[in-house]
Amino acid sequence: MKKVRGAQVAAVVLAAIIGTAFAQEKAFPTHPVTIVVPFPPGSTADLLPRVITPSLSQSLGVPVIVDNKPGASGSIGAGFVAKSEPSGHTLLMAPTVVLAVNPWLYKELPYNPEKDFAPITNAAATPNVWVANPDFAAKNIQELVAAAKAKPGSISYASGGSGTSAHFCGEALKSAAGVDLVHVPYKGPGPALKDVIGGQVPVMCDNLSNVLPQLRAGRLRALAITAKTRSTLLPDVPTAAEAGLKDYEFGVWYSFVAPAKTPKAAIERLNAEIVRALRTPGIGVRLSDLGLVIVADSPEHFGRFVSAELAAARKQVQAYGVKAE
Secondary structure (H helix, E strand, C coil): CHHHHHHHHHHHHHHHHHHHHHHHHHCCCCCCEEEEECCCCCCHHHHHHHHHHHHHHHHHCCCEEEEECCCHHHHHHHHHHHCCCCCCCEEEEEEHHHHHHHHHHCCCCCCCCCCCEEEEEEEEEEEEEEEECCCCCCCCHHHHHHHHHHCCCCEEEEECCCCCHHHHHHHHHHHHHCCCEEEEECCCHHHHHHHHHHCCCCEEEEEHHHHHHHHHCCCCEEEEECCCCCCCCCCCCCECCCCCCCCCCCEEEEEEEEECCCCHHHHHHHHHHHHHHHCCHHHHHHHHHCCCEECCCCHHHHHHHHHHHHHHHHHHHHHHCCCCC
């Protein structure tokens, strides 16, 4: 009789433990969610999460806060999230450079892109555009190449930092067109664009979403877009391929990840709510108007995508001799 009662008590205790664990898992989120942006305010990596946080706050039932932790090409913020409690309450807005490029530029990183993060979703992507100061003589990319060939090393191009798509875009043009351009890296696309607008550096190949407001205001002139097809937002701007640069395509994707070992239930909830927010008509239109193409995929699909992008970035780093500066 005692054995039966003991077994019953054990069963009750086990059920209570399982029930409590299940309740805790279902309770996510229990407090505010923080999205760490590893770059300064003003860039697309900062803007995108700010656009969706009001919707996320409402659907998750807790405040969603954006926290900028810039530095070292996104490594400081990424390292912070990698070491955060894996509960789903601290997320990272991770552009291409953070997950795919930095591992090949830096010998030591405070994170491993595949081991330290749990993928949530690839939120959106945008192509790059070669832009110039309006007073720069070249009116298109062919004229830029011609000017660079006429005076090797006389033309500089800006970027938001080593390993960014703007950096790869410039190095790839040097390789594809056989020209000598001087790379001028900045701490983020904002300062770089400011100097291109001010005429300190004549050209840059940055994300469409970053340069679009300046193009619309007439502060910059577009030379070419590095995508397969022309953008509906810039219908008169030719692709690089139209200018004779075949397979010359560069862009950036913006994703959300959580610390590794974050409960699957939390990842699934975050994926569902972020995807829902991205696909909300009002938000979708706003992001599209900024030059972003919504991706909003599953954690599994995005995990495979990151692995492929890591391999592709390694080849690019080796082919163009890109180094941290």
